[in-house]
Amino acid sequence: MTLYVDADACPVKAEAETVATRHRLAMVLVANGGLRPSRNPLVSLQIVPDGPDEADKWIADRAGPGDVVITNDIPLAAKCVEAGAQVLRPDGSALTQANIGAQLAMRDLMSDLRAADPFRQGSGKGFTKADRSRFLDALERAVRQAGKTRT
Structure with a gap:
């Protein structure tokens, strides 16, 4: 079992490392660079080439049943869900077979709305x-579920 983190803009890397350490899981931070390697022997840093979606491609090529992926990237999440991995967003919400189609549709709709109104400002909270607490709780559940998938 491996915990993959789409790490470039992930706000919960430290929380994920805490859970990985508690469960003695290998954790891979995947980024284009700019991250300091962890001293934790369970945590590795995978630097991918600059370019669109390079980290996503690297994770998608490796994630599968029994793995957990942390990402906000919906297309990456869809590939990982399809491959059988547990997928969480940094706010703790799970992306599953049951909701990934709706999430992809919403992503496309929001992209179209932003393209139609270039002055539209993001209303991100x-x-x-x-959110951190919800993430930690969700990651604990996902790790336990992924462990059952592996066996």
Whole structure:
């Protein structure tokens, strides 16, 4: 079992490392660079070439049943769900076979809306302590579920 983190803009790397350490899981931070390697022997840093979606391609090529992926990237999540991995967003919400189609459709709709109105400002909310707490709880559940998938 491996915990893959789409790490370039992930706000919960430290929380994921805490859970990986508790469960003695290999954790791979995948990024284009700019991250400091962890001293934790369970955590490795995979630097991928610059370019669109290089980290996503690297993760998608490796994630499968029994693995957990942390990402906000919906197309990457769809590939990982299809491959059988557990997928979480940094806010703790799970992306599954049951909801990934709707998430892809919403992503496409929002992209079209932004393209139609270039002055539309993002209404993103800040990342809260409640989001971190929800993520930690969800990651614990996902790791346990992934462990059952592997056996």
